[in-house]
Amino acid sequence: MKEKLGKDKLIMAAVVLLAGIVFMSLNGMVKTGGTTAEIPQLTEGVSSQPITVSSGIAEMEKQMESRLEEILAQIQGAGEVKVTLFLAAGPEYSYAQDLNTSERTIEEQDQQGGARVTTEVTEQSQMVMANRSAGAKPVVIKETKPEVQGVLVVAEGAANPYLKALMSRAVQTLMGVPAHQVTVLPRK
Template sequence: MADKGDGKKFGKLQWLLLLGALGVASMLANSFMQFDPKQKTVSTPTASDGDVSAFSSKKAESNSMAQYEEQYEAKLKDVLQTINGVGQVEVMVNLESTEEVIVEKNRNSTTQTTKEADKGAARDITNETNQEQVVLAKGNTGDTPVVTKTIKPKVRGVVIVATGASNLQVKAWILEAVQRSLGVPSYKISILPKKA
């Protein structure tokens, strides 16, 4: 009789183990069914939605920086090729950051001063509170911030490679053109002769 009791307990344990194994197997199967090998996007785990937006804004920022650099390079190349004696020219512009957009803000500041005195000692306690709120304008696509100023990105450095750069007069003209068009000091500009 003791053997039958042990057999029933072992049978229940087997059923519990079997159910647990089935549960784990179904969870694994579910995770594999959601995987799509044709899917090109890879989702990266993030702590919060704020991290996702920060990641996407960094990606957008790097794209817009590359676009700005390409625009600066194309315009500068067009200008330099029109200078007498420059010849073939290659331009590389490196920016510090993207453009800076300044928006209108409502500012509210309050100052509260309290005088306290106890046992011959007096003191003034000042509390300052500053609040800022972005001014929004209603439009067809929704509320958008009111932009007061847009500041172009600052140039970190410029490299010019031109066939006529071995001529000192042409090199001086290139330097002046770059300084005046981009507002860059001469120590951030490198002008080199292009190999023939």
């Protein structure tokens, strides 16, 4: 009896497994009425679709890249240097706020001697604007630098391990990023 019960469970598990495999393979063959997005294929390392990035962040990345290239090229033995830098996000700004707060307290006593205090607080906040010739612009009180996601340096002198380490340390110091976010490779 126990052997038959064990065989039945084994057969049932095999049937369920087989049905799952058939279902998954049929699911791949059946086309649905929904739309599908085409994935662009890369040919020889070049994408056929342009990559769109926020122009503000892209411009900031270009400025930082050229600045790093100028500095790293000055290292003795570095040779020609090319830098690619990626930002996680753009800069963050904190704007001045005109905050008006009013507080109103009402104290009430009923005829049985009970007391009730009600406090009403009203806050209004408005962004402070500076009038300039180009129009009114918000007043920035704090600007946080954008976070660097990664830096790739390709340099002629990077074949030398000492120069490679020196350039990596320079990028880490200048950009304030840890070593695992910096890659230095030798140039052809």
